[in-house]
Amino acid sequence: MTDGTFVSPYPVEDPQSLAELERAQGDLARAVGRLVDATVRTRQERPVLDEVTARVDTLVERLLEQAQEGPLGIETSSDGRLRDHANPMLGMRNPIAPPLVMTDDEGGVTCTFSLGAAYEGPPGCVHGGFVAAVLDQVLGTAAARRGVPGLTAYLNTTYRRPTLLGTDLVCRGRIDRVDGWKIFASGEIVDPQGEVTAEAEALFIVPRWAREHLGTPTGDAGDFAPPAGETGVSPTP
Ligand SMILES: CCCCCCCCCC(=O)SCCNC(=O)CCNC(=O)[C@H](O)C(C)(C)COP(=O)(O)OP(=O)(O)OC[C@H]1O[C@@H](n2cnc3c(N)ncnc32)[C@H](O)[C@@H]1OP(=O)(O)O
Structure with a gap:
């Protein structure tokens, strides 16, 4: 994660x-x-x-x-x-x-990617499970980069139009709200024509077993400090 x-x-x-x-x-x-x-x-x-x-x-x-x-x-x-x-x-x-290439941007992360024949669902299109997986990862990464590396509690995905294989796609994820160990995120996948093919709203929660580590940033196995220069939001349990 x-x-x-x-x-x-x-x-x-x-x-x-x-x-x-x-x-x-x-x-x-x-x-x-x-x-x-x-x-x-x-x-x-x-x-x-x-x-x-x-x-x-x-x-x-x-x-x-x-x-x-x-x-x-x-x-x-x-x-x-x-x-x-x-x-x-x-x-x-x-x-x-694929791999997903992530860059930080204001409020979240942007990811560029392209999927080939191994990811096919409907003919010529990305399988819906992989569409959701991309959104899960990008939104989850946005959450982690805000200092709240949670597990997905839910990921509500809406498929607007087919996501085509072999095209350059962009997935953006942003943080909407942080509430203690819970972080609410949303994002979308955009095709080369600028059309949204799928969008998602998600909740990531830092599980109970991880909170102690995250709450003690100098702890032995739990130094999950965000990289230098990044503005991490410290969760308040
Ligand atoms: C750079 C890093 C990149 C990371 C990217 C990650 C992307 C990939 C992410 C994944 O694929 S994660 C794998 C899929 N997800 C899981 O396997 C999660 C399985 N579920 C769990 O482990 C637990 O249910 C979970 C950690 C989500 C919550 O359990 P906890 O016991 O830690 O939470 P707790 O019961 O204390 O609840 C905390 C709060 O969240 C609320 N809550 C829990 N589950 C919820 C839910 N499903 N929906 C809405 N709210 C929920 C709960 O009501 C409560 O609200 P309050 O604080 O207001 O009282």
Whole structure:
């Protein structure tokens, strides 16, 4: 649930080696992302498909020779920030992450993205679940960047018109209201013609188990201070 918004309380022993490892992990994810896209779109015949399947199986076994049991969770990156590298929307290690590229703007965040054939719902259009996932992530990131990194309590999504695959889309998220550990956000996805394709209203809540950490910014495992220079809103429980 963090994309580098928060400084890690844990020091990085060898940032340069970790940065090189991250580069390699990112390269692998991008290559596998191309594989996912090619798998969806290929028109190769059966002998080729059988051959590629066998080679992919071999590669999977190679990767699993040294792999983590279960999910990644949140890790400290080479830049000293907390990141969820497995996040399917923006995780550097996740081949299906579009990825979403976020920039801060007044009142929230703006995200540019484009989705390919692997995200198809209605013919030629983005699957509605992924439309909602983009809105969830962008609005959630806007909340986190205001210092309230909550979980989605609700995400009310309205689909106005089809969101087309292969087009440059913009998703904007903004904070409407902060009420203690609750943060209300809204946003929309806009197509290249400037039309809103989908919009959402959401509530993010910092769960009880996280409030203690967030309420003690100098605590051992809970230094979730916003990056220097950002104006974080400290939640008041
Ligand atoms: C850089 C970081 C980027 C982060 C991006 C994140 C994007 C992705 C986000 C996700 O995908 S999160 C995963 C999907 N969501 C979940 O799995 C959340 C599951 N639900 C929960 O864990 C809990 O229900 C939740 C944390 C949302 C609330 O439980 P708590 O026990 O912590 O809250 P509590 O019961 O103390 O309620 C706090 C307040 O919120 C209110 N509330 C709780 N759930 C609500 C709800 N669903 N709707 C409206 N209000 C709600 C509740 O009435 C109360 O109001 P008051 O303070 O006024 O009394």
